Amino acid sequence: MKRIIVFRIVSNTALGSNYTLMKLTPEDNAELPDTCPGQFVQIYVPDSKSTYLRRPISINFVDKKSNQLWLLIRNAGDGTAALMRMKAEERLNIIMPLGNGFTLPSDGERKLLLVGGGVGVAPLYALGHKLVDGGYRPVFLLGARSESDLLMLDEFKALGDVMICTDDGSVGHHGVVTTHEVMNGTFDRIYCCGPMPMMKAVANMVRNSGAECEVSLENTMACGVGACLCCVEPTVKGNVCVCTEGPVFNINQLTW
Template sequence: MRPVNAIITKVVDETPTIRTFFLDTSFELIPGQFVMVWVRGVDEIPMALSYDNAITVQKVGPATSALFELDVCDSVGIRGPFGNGFDIKKGYILLVAGGVGAAPLAPLAERADSMGIRVVTLLGARTKDELLFRERFEAAGEVRIATDDGSAGKHGYVTQMLDNPESFDQIYCCGPEIMMKRVLDTVAPSKAQFSLHRYIKCGIGICGACCVDGLRVCRDGPVFPGEVLKKTEFGVYGRNECGERVKI
């Protein structure tokens, strides 16, 4: 699985801390899948595909900071796409997106809308300026907003808007793990799917760095049914960059 050289064709500032990098390489994307992005001389990191030909990145560490130094005509190495994506169910669906967790959910919203599925999105961020892909979600259906500081929508957490979750046929969630654990504890696990963020090194299930109680996030995920996660350490323990088990 050697990286393919991908040229950056466009860079979009989505929020003060998040950018989308469009590439000259397209993928047959299942919403929720990820690619391994090789920032030469720095590191290789997993990134969810936010479009068929783009990744959306939040500046949080050395590799993402190095990505933010790149511009049009620069290049990165890409491996993938890897993992399983969301299983799109027909009916009435709810998306719960926190922060940059909106990235894999936006193409899901668009795919579901194109299939005639009714979509409601709960979109949360720290501030109004950090709301990601609001227009894309609004184009697909109803959107309800929450911000930590109250600058837009409800003053509070996105999980506080989980009213009547039983009315939805399927619930899809991506965001900080503590947020997703609250969703899992609130909804029926049998009709919920979650996209996990963990340290991923190989991307193909060999190294075990991303394991959750024996489940390999890169290979068995990153999308898992709620009833599977309910039986694991999800939301309680994670792994650091050395693979050590740490309390969340």
């Protein structure tokens, strides 16, 4: 069930100059609703005159033990910049959980590749945790513009094997994720979240490899609950709302 929850910010830590990791807990200490990796939340931005609509942000992680919701926020405009400026103890009104998460591996699927680009690594952290809890050892391929845009590396390394690509070659493989040698390997299931060109490139590369591949879209949306029909993506079933039918789609559903 979707809920409107007022959260208290526990911490909002800068990760370089363009990102923060925000940790929040419900103001009334009520237990967080169940979520799946890949779902998202809609945040009301209280302190930005130029921001009218809520901002959809991927769930980075839900820590059941501390009852905390984690969000990775990238400075993508006035709304997210206002969120990045927020301090511990401030309150945020959030609707969650929204959308559908990633499909967990079915029996026999063992080789799992998680491909993240930039802030798109956010939901892969929750997913990685879930996979590790299920006894899998996922491989992460994380790409970014530069070393300073690689987020939560230590956390990912605690979950599985991590390969790194940077566009400028400042660390790891010099080039985009599809040029990394790990992409030539055989996988049962590939999960991908990042900029649209990256996801399309990955999808086109693995389409006939036999691997199931899911991507997470971030089309511009207003409501987040399937009412406004603004965030549509063309699919084999016609235009569907990314907020309710996605944001995670199997690439076979898309018209890429």
